[in-house]
Amino acid sequence: MSAAAPAALPPEGLPGLDRAWSRLVTAPSSDGARRTWHLLDTGPALEAAGVRPVGTVLAVHGNPTWSYLWREVVAASLEAERPWRVVAVDQLEMGWSERTGAPRTVADRVRDLGLLTDALGLDGPVVPLGHDWGGIVAMGWAVDHAADTAGVVLANTALPDPTEDVLPGLLRFALTPAVTRAGTSGTTAFLETTLRIAHPPLPPEVRAAYRAPYRGAARRAGIEQFVRDIPADPSHPSAAELARIAEGVGRLAVPVLLLWGPRDPVFQERYLAGLMRRMPHADVHRFEGAGHLLPEDVALAPVIRTWLETRLGGDRPAELAAYLDAAPYEPLWSVLDARRDESSTALVEMRGGTRPPRVVSWRLLARRIESIAAGLLAVGVRRGQRVSLLVPPGADLTAALYACLRIGAVVVVADAGLGLQGMTRAVNGARPDWIIGVPAALGIARALGWPGVRILAGGASPALRNAIGARHTLAELAATGDGVGLPPEPAPDDLAAVLFTSGSTGPAKGVRYTYRRLAGVRDALRRECGLGQGSGLVAGFAPFALLGPALGCRTATPEMDVTRPATLTAERLAASIAAVDADSVFLSPAAMANVVATADEAAAFERIRLVLSAGAPLGGPLLDGAARVFPQATIRTPYGMTECLLVTDVTLTDIREAGSGNGVCVGRPITGVRVRIAPLDADGVPHGSRVVAPGTTGEIEVSAPHMLTGYDRLWLTDRRARAGTSAQPWHRTGDVGHLDEQGRLWVEGRLQHVIVTADGVVTPVGVEQRAESVGVRRAAAVGVGPRGTQQLVVVVEDRPSGLVEPALADSVRAAVGEPVAAVLGVPRLPTDIRHNSKIDRALLARWAEAVLAGERPPRW
């Protein structure tokens, strides 16, 4: 079927492609003959404009695409202030380049590309950019031109890994000779399949553009050869070349950016993990929801530009913040070590039914942690490996957590409240090497193919254990490790944990904490709440439950379903309080609501001195209820987020004293935390100059010794969330608010929920509070229409869907003050699972927009 054909220029009118970018270049090739390439090249246009590029991005497409894949990267090159020239080639036998009629191996292709760049005379820094199998060719070029290579950018590609199969599973099937020919050149099946897996689907005219150079079986021979060249076993002619490239990239001392679309049926996440093992210093960004055709699914051009500017342009972001990490460091386990010989109670795990509480002494806890730690080492858990913990709060979780930390394993904590899909995304994103879980969690892990060797927490019959594929149990580990010594402690600035956000504002994000920063959370809690040895704590809120032992508190975990905080009743809380003679209680707002609702007499809670509720603000009635149920307690509702668990703190008294204002008063920054505001411009975008002056609304930025060190495998998110310098890093919270004359912070909503009207920016929380003041149970403020000329719409709960009665609309309008285009009712506002309090305003805005357009609205 192979036939020779000369190179050609693509036809006019392909969407997004300017024919002026196209060139035909003839160069020597690996087969000895001169061959003609088609390439997109911004070099001539930049030269004509008198612009000297910073360097060259050498873009290599994969199979079965062509340089059309990079059209946005090419276009961006011409618009950049400090541009990089982009040379995007069509590989020989592919796209509009020459059909030689002979097959080419990957070694040939790497050599071909080198001969082409010699002919082009590329000098100055070059950044190879490759997708799919083009990534291997790009890496091959980098290995052979290490001196010219300034960086490498790769998207959904793979390298052979010593510990894994080289071949993506689906492609191996496709390699059966009959399937190969039928699928790749005989028919257009392979091409069409590739074009169909874009998210969202490609417009027909774009699909047609991808197909254009591959009309007729002869023109598709290159696609077939490319697939045949994938080594299925070590004896394949190309296996050695792949091994050479794989070994070579490990020695490249240049910045690397790995961009990944997780919804790729072929290049699955383990190939990303393999690339990260080869290039541990790489910046990684996973685009949730995107797939194999990543350059089509996501606008990569601005990401690549930002990265080039950041990594190769001298604008280096904060890596580690020296001044934040200057505080004295006391390891998380120091209290556990100090109390290792005490027989008094450390932990009480309340259990349902007739089962008695599980009581663990400080001595037992310390021994248990050490023996599990040694057992983990014995079965092969290594420092820096990731361990996902899928265990509800209690004795097992506490022991497993501190054991992992002690040996330097990175704990991955994702809340079951994310739901199955969210959990799967989180686990796949963090890619744990090990999973410690209760039977139910391991069953799900196995069924859904979550990565990681499974370790069972709790008991299971041999049959069940077999069914969930648990290789070890915590009990076995503890037995193996009993009395075995532990290695040196991990360093303070090693990665300790990846904690996932709630995902109520988009896909859950992994947040990285070092040992020092985690210890900082404990220190902040100790300082701010006076918790320590002698305190008894009931921890009904998972993040803080884990810190109880580190604080030296007697800690009780109440009987409740952590994914449904409303299962905590006043009766269960009373039992927990009695079990540890508690004086402090930590609750989520939903748990608080249920405790208040089920408390028939307040007497049981007389001895509680401190009540802390975190996760979301408590409304006025709930605060009053809490004050009734805990009459002797100081009720504190600190403001924070997974990225910085304690930012400000406020007591019920403070809240009453602050009165009403625009937003929720969350109090003053706690010791060690700094807060500033990035004011919003007329388009609702935070701008450069930061203020701490009162009265200005903007994005809230925080800086604290106990904040995150960064986001995990979300290079771009991480970059965008950083402000300040490496000497003074600030975290952009994504919340908007203002400081008042007394230095108190008021939260006015999420930055992405700000409503931008023609008359300026309106923040939602204040509007909602004023609307609720007229007697509706809950209100949400959303904007409809294009940003910049949005209309403010108030949606109130407990009403039939649609326009509310005129009298209510009038009173809401009067209370809100700002112009309100419409007041709509819904029976229930859409909220997140975890807190049942964060309103899905994006969905609600789409609903309101449809209703107000006279269309059928989406359901939830």
Add this chain to the structure above:
Amino acid sequence: MTPTSVLVTGASGYLGGAVAAALLADGVRVRTLQRRPSGVPGAEDVLGTVTDADARRAAVQGVDAVVHLAAKVTFTGDPAEFAAINVQGTRDLLHDAKDAGVRGFVHVSSPSVAHTGRSIMGEGAAPAEPQRARGEYARTKAAAELIALAADEPGLAVTAVRPHLVWGPGDPQLVARVQDRARRGRLPIVGTGAALVDTCYIDDAVTGLLAALRRLEVTHGNAYVLTSGEPRPIGELFADFCRAAGVRPPSRHVPVPVAKAVGAAAELVWRIRPGDDEPPMTRFLAEQLSTAHWFDQRRTRRDLDWTPPVGVRRGLERLAAHA
């Protein structure tokens, strides 16, 4: 520009009369052109239509500027008559104005010139599209606007302003009809009544048009949608009109497809039956009442250097006080 004398065509109408009165109040000499006396004290009336060459030429003689409101504004009628008044009348008036040395021309258009039946949410003034506009009125107004803007050239500055649903105290069109039908129990709510609709309170419309005239150096050659900038769900607005007059607001809902079918039937009947009255429903009206149309006013406000002085909320208060 700051004219000393202005011709207002269509000054016997609700908006035209108010524009003429406002100009007079500003100390500008005002001439009017329409079939009936304008009823505006102090205005010099020329009686006739824009299809009457003599009346036209007499009207433009000696004025600095023209505010052109005269048009055939009905839902149904003879297509030839729409074309003669709205299209040819505008073309001829521009021609005569230029001949007479008039320097400024504000062509009063309608957002329906760019309305294709789908929802408009926060968009600006899209180009007029005669081929896609709905119904004879919108089609001929679209053609007229294109002609007007094409006539903009050094010497004669032309702008097109599209006020959307003008209403106010004493308004015989929108407010009176809504109140009247509601009183007779014949005002249905088309669909849910939630379609968000921009309107223009009378004082806002008048000041906006005069601002477009004053700012012709900036506005010439462009079309602007003019609203009070406080869109409301149409059902709520109509209910407010009713309440202002002490009439019970409508509660009967008619599904959109039914309203469109009734509209189509009514158009057919009104085409063959004699009489000057309007059908109770048309397809255009059914669409207008069931889809959102509210507009991005930022460009209008910036170029006209104007903000609506009254707005919808205070306008409704004035409407209630007037009744």
